[in-house]
Amino acid sequence: MKKLLLTGCFFLLFIGIRAQNNTLKGSIYDATTSEPIPYCNIYITTTKQGAFSDENGNFSMGRIPAGTQRVKIFCIGYDSLTEEITFHKDEIIRRKFNLKPSVTQIKGTTVTAERTAAITEVRAAMQYVAPKQITQIPSIGGIPDLAQYLQVLPGVVSTGDQGGQLYVRGGTPLQNKVLLDGMTIYNPFHSIGLFSIFDTDILKDADIFSAGFNAEYGGRVSSVMDVRTRNGNRKELSGKVDLSTFGGKIMLEGPFRKARSDNRSSVSFITSLKGSYLEQTSKLLYRYADENGLPYNYLDAYGKISVEANESSRINLFGFRFYDQVNYPEIARYQWNAWGMGSNFLVIPDNAYMIVDGTLAFSNYHMTLDEQTDFGRSSGIQDFSFTTNFSYLLGKNSFHYGIALTGTWVDYDFTNAFGVDCGQESFNSEIDVYVKYKWNLEKWIIEPGLRMSYYASQNALSPEPRIAAKYLLNNRLRLKMAGGCYSQNIIGATSDQDVVNLFYGFLTVPEQLNLSGKNIKNSLQKGQHLVAGMEIDITDYLIANVEAYFKNFSQLTNINRYQMFESDDEFMLETGKSYGGDLSLKYDHQNLYVWAAYSLNWVRRNDGKITYRTHFDRRHNLNITATYRWGLNNCWEASMRWNYGSGFPFTLTKALYPSMNNITDLSNDLITSNENLGILLDDLNTGQMPDYHRLDVNMKRTFILSEKMRSEVGVGVTNLYNYANIFYVSRKTNEKIYQLPFLWSLHWSLKF
Numbered sequence: 144m145k146k147l148l149l150t151g152c153f154f155l156l157f158i159g160i161r162a163q164n165n166t167l168k169g170s171i172y173d174a175t176t177s178e179p180i181p182y183c184n185i186y187i188t189t190t191k192q193g194a195f196s197d198e199n200g201n202f203s204m205g206r207i208p209a210g211t212q213r214v215k216i217f218c219i220g221y222d223s224l225t226e227e228i229t230f231h232k233d234e235i236i237r238r239k240f241n242l243k244p245s246v247t248q249i250k251g252t253t254v255t256a257e258r259t260a261a262i263t264e265v266r267a268a269m270q271y272v273a274p275k276q277i278t279q280i281p282s283i284g285g286i287p288d289l290a291q292y293l294q295v296l297p298g299v300v301s302t303g304d305q306g307g308q309l310y311v312r313g314g315t316p317l318q319n320k321v322l323l324d325g326m327t328i329y330n331p332f333h334s335i336g337l338f339s340i341f342d343t344d345i346l347k348d349a350d351i352f353s354a355g356f357n358a359e360y361g362g363r364v365s366s367v368m369d370v371r372t373r374n375g376n377r378k379e380l381s382g383k384v385d386l387s388t389f390g391g392k393i394m395l396e397g398p399f400r401k402a403r404s405d406n407r408s409s410v411s412f413i414t415s416l417k418g419s420y421l422e423q424t425s426k427l428l429y430r431y432a433d434e435n436g437l438p439y440n441y442l443d444a445y446g447k448i449s450v451e452a453n454e455s456s457r458i459n460l461f462g463f464r465f466y467d468q469v470n471y472p473e474i475a476r477y478q479w480n481a482w483g484m485g486s487n488f489l490v491i492p493d494n495a496y497m498i499v500d501g502t503l504a505f506s507n508y509h510m511t512l513d514e515q516t517d518f519g520r521s522s523g524i525q526d527f528s529f530t531t532n533f534s535y536l537l538g539k540n541s542f543h544y545g546i547a548l549t550g551t552w553v554d555y556d557f558t559n560a561f562g563v564d565c566g567q568e569s570f571n572s573e574i575d576v577y578v579k580y581k582w583n584l585e586k587w588i589i590e591p592g593l594r595m596s597y598y599a600s601q602n603a604l605s606p607e608p609r610i611a612a613k614y615l616l617n618n619r620l621r622l623k624m625a626g627g628c629y630s631q632n633i634i635g636a637t638s639d640q641d642v643v644n645l646f647y648g649f650l651t652v653p654e655q656l657n658l659s660g661k662n663i664k665n666s667l668q669k670g671q672h673l674v675a676g677m678e679i680d681i682t683d684y685l686i687a688n689v690e691a692y693f694k695n696f697s698q699l700t701n702i703n704r705y706q707m708f709e710s711d712d713e714f715m716l717e718t719g720k721s722y723g724g725d726l727s728l729k730y731d732h733q734n735l736y737v738w739a740a741y742s743l744n745w746v747r748r749n750d751g752k753i754t755y756r757t758h759f760d761r762r763h764n765l766n767i768t769a770t771y772r773w774g775l776n777n778c779w780e781a782s783m784r785w786n787y788g789s790g791f792p793f794t795l796t797k798a799l800y801p802s803m804n805n806i807t808d809l810s811n812d813l814i815t816s817n818e819n820l821g822i823l824l825d826d827l828n829t830g831q832m833p834d835y836h837r838l839d840v841n842m843k844r845t846f847i848l849s850e851k852m853r854s855e856v857g858v859g860v861t862n863l864y865n866y867a868n869i870f871y872v873s874r875k876t877n878e879k880i881y882q883l884p885f886l887w888s889l890h891w892s893l894k895f
Contacts, residue, residue: 165207165230167238168491168536171200171216174241177377177402177409178347182259183218183242194538195263198348201491201498203536216240219259237493261678263539265588265611267625268312268354268674268690270296274346279736280768281782281841283337283861284389285890286417289349289370290332290339295766295784297690297725297740298353300759303835304336304861304883305469305870308647310759312353313694313721313746314365316647317635318668321368324447324461325502326485327526329649330510331368334469334477335419335439335883337861342415342445344383344394347373354692355625355674358577358592358609359532359543364629364670364696374449374459375413377402381851385417387890388424390441392417399448408452418442432884438470458488471871471880477646479510501531512646522636522648525552539583547575555636555648569651571632572599579609588613598632600654603665605630619680626673634668636702652700658712666714669698684732691724699748704827719748719757734777736770755827756792763789778845783838790832795825796874822874837882838863843890857890 167187171180179200186193187204189212196202209230217223221242228236260271277292283304294301298312308316309332321328323341331340352360352367360367380397394415402409418441425437447461461484468478485504492499509523532545555567579592592609609627616622636648656663676690696719703715723744730737746760770782800821843857862868865885872879 165209165233166203166205166235167207167214167228167230168203168235169201169238169240170491171196171202171218171240171242173221174243175378178373180218180221180242181348182263183216183221184259186215186217188213188215192538194536195259197534197536197541199489201536204538216242218242220245235493237491261621262615263583263588265590265613265623265625267611267613267623267676268298268352268672268692269356270351270353272349272351274343274348277343277346279770279782280738281784281839281859282857282890283839283841283859284888285387285841285843285857285859285892286338286385286390286392287343288338289341289343289346291337293339293351293368294336294786295738295740295768296351296353297688297727297742298692298723298744300742300744300761300764300788301336302759303868303870304837305334305880308332308336308759310761311366312692312723313696313719313744313757314363315635315759317633317649318363318365318631318670319368320360320363320366321370323370323463324372324459324485325487325530326483326504326506327362327528328481328506329508329524329526330467330479330481331370333419333439333441333467335421335437335441338390338419338441340443340445340463340465340481341370342392342394342417342443344392345372345396345413345415345445345447347371354672354694355611355627356609357590357611357625357627358579358594358607359545361547361575361577361594361596361607361629362549362573362633363631364668365694372445372447372461373413375411375447377409377411377449377451381895383892383894385890385892388428388888389421390417390419402451408450410451411449412447413449414444414446416442416444429886432886437883440469441465441467456488456490458486460484460486475871476513477511479508481506481508483507498534498536499531500534501529503529510646520646520648521556522646523554524633524649526550541581542579543581544578545576547573549573549575551633551651553633553649553651555650567650569600571651573597573632574599586615588615592627596630598630598667601632601652601665601667602654603667605667605669621678622675623677624673624675627671629670629672630667632667634700634702650702653714656700656714656716658714658716663716666700666716667698668700669696671695671697685728685730688727688729689724692722694721696720696748701750704750705752715750717748717750719746721746734772736768738768739766741765753827755829758792758828760792760828761788761790763787776845776847778847779842780845781840781842783840785836785838787836788834790834792828793830793832794827795830796822797825798823832869835868835882836866837861837868852893852895854894855890855892859888859890861886861888 171183173180181196181198181200183196185202190208192204194202194204207230209232211227211229213227215225222245224240224242277289278287280292293299293309300310302308311319321331349370356367375396377398378401382395385392396413399410419439421439422436443465445463447459449459451457464482466480470476483506487502490499505527507525511521528549530547535542550572553569574597577594582589590611594607596605607628611625613621613623632652634650634652636650652666656666672694674690674692679687681687699717699719700714701717703712725742727740742764746757748755748757765787768784772780839861840863841859843855846854848854862883862885868882870880870882
């Protein structure tokens with residue numbers, strides 16, 4: 144198998160290096176910011192050939208006849224560009240095209256970049272997120288954040304404004320892969336669930352797959368979040384300052400070496416620092432919520448240096464440091480910190496019919512939970528990875544393949560309620576090879592793919608076929624589907640004693656699993672997805688999306704919740720099913736933007752003894768957001784969001800009893816030994832918490848100070864009608880923590 148994979152890679156590389164007959168390769172950029180422009184139309188008017196630029200603004204067209212050809216490039220929001228290019232026999236020509244933003248917009252225009260993507264990409268169970276979309280919903284605390292936007296997407300279940308956990312169509316947080324510039328992030332959300340580690344002002348875009356992701360992604364069995372940051376301004380120094388009653392932020396970008404029209408190399412940087420001082424301001428401004436202050440602290444730093452050697456080679460160096468802490472006095476203290484560094488690159492060889500990109504990265508993450516009346520828990524994970532991708536842009540079609548190497552160190556420290564040490568230290572390595580092809584036919588878009596994952600510590604090879612397809616029934620109705628097989632070797636360790644889970648420890652599946660004398664050679668987590676749906680353009684401005692999905696978790700390795708003694712099995716195997724559907728509606732025209740999404744979900748697990756609901760099995764979830772702009776240059780904006788979710792399941796407390804430690808050690812004096820408080824739990828997750836709902840509103844005013852400088856002032860309210868949503872309960876003390884009450888906020892920003 145290894146020899147076959149290597150032979151295939153060399154064969155594909157040989158094909159890519161061969162020169163093609165008269166090929167035009169190019170990249171399309173914004174003339175003012177030097178940022179790539181995705182999904183542009185490239186059309187040769189003399190031969191009637193067409194292509195689209197990819198998400199990085201690159202395109203390639205082959206089989207162009209010799210002679211002078213007229214090439215036209217057009218994209219909504221930009222002035223079209225026409226250029227005559229002369230081709231000789233067997234020639235590869237590379238061009239860099241700079242489009243200028245349009246000064247005026249043509250009324251009645253219905254062709255947008257999003258509409259172009261709808262007819263060129265499958266996008267089943269996938270949401271494309273741009274910074275503009277994030278700013279179109281209410282920004283709690285005045286600073287738009289990806290975490291707030293993700294919570295309104297179909298299939299995404301949030302624990303609310305505290306906890307910082309997202310569950311995607313039946314998957315746990317550790318079954319969701321999060322990538323930042325190609326590097327794996329193990330916790331992207333802060334304890335105050337309104338904020339993530341991502342700074343919206345440095346984001347380029349993000350792809351959110353809730354199911355059915357294709358072969359370029361692996362290592363997780365539920366979902367993928369691929370977040371990309373933009374490069375710094377290559378022409379001038381600029382930045383932004385944000386201050387609010389919740390927190391603050393500063394972003395700065397600019398050139399070390401300016402970009403020039405002669406296509407010489409350029410060097411730029413972009414950096415962001417943001418944090419929360421809510422614990423301090425709340426003691427003065429929000430004493431009615433908690434006289435001791437709201438105990439949330441976080442600090443995020445990210446920086447990137449970008450080098451563009453010429454029009455066909457780019458390299459980025461980046462690093463980050465994230466920190467989070469929440470302290471509930473006399474109940475629990477939870478904190479985590481992460482840091483990492485890496486590099487990614489893009490190379491377009493002059494004489495090859497392909498694009499090469501890759502990532503080399505290292506990250507470290509550690510978290511702890513200390514409860515006043517229980518054992519503490521801590522977990523850490525270190526990760527290094529190297530990924531290389533090869534892409535062939537064949538007009539409207541494309542071919543991709545790549546290889547990834549990953550290594551992880553895991554350190555988990557936990558003692559369960561019976562006093563058994565359940566800790567683990569391990570190292571795991573993984574090798575992945577994938578291949579994917581996209582056919583863009585007249586009515587069909589078909590994307591078959593295959594991923595081969597080899598887990599060295601388990602000596603297991605996992606073949607994972609993938610498929611995605613879209614059928615363009617007519618100009619307004621598109622049918623789509625996706626499916627595949629998935630695997631991962633990381634598992635999460637949670638405690639059934641938590642009413643709401645704050646802590647997710649990292650474990651890896653054992654090399655060999657022995658369950659009551661039965662030897663299980665392959666203990667990987669495995670899942671299979673199937674999703675189908677349709678996109679309906681009800682009008683030019685009203686779009687509906689309907690999807691139904693089924694996830695079969697055929698093997699889930701978890702810690703044994705029934706373990707009482709060290710001689711008992713440490714792990715257990717489970718199976719699970721997650722299924723449901725959702726409906727979303729989007730209206731976006733002129734000054735009004737409305738988004739509504741409803742999800743109906745079922746999540747079940749079977750541990751061999753019982754079938755139970757998971758603690759994140761939210762049956763109904765509804766989000767409605769609306770934004771309206773008015774005034775000169777749309778300087779005024781008002782927005783709202785209402786979220787409703789049915790109650791989470793949890794395990795009821797049946798009884799409390801005195802418990803003796805080391806009861807199996809007969810040398811202990813049972814008369815003088817101290818007792819602990821033991822907990823007798825009811826059947827797993829048969830209780831249900833109250834329903835969750837919250838209304839947030841926001842209003843802001845923009846002031847244009849000069850051509851390149853503007854200021855913004857805003858006011859917002861979260862939980863407008865002050866509904867008491869439960870968040871956390873200590874079983875032993877019955878202390879209750881509620882989610883955020885009615886909170887107002889003020890916000891000011893300056894962009895220059």
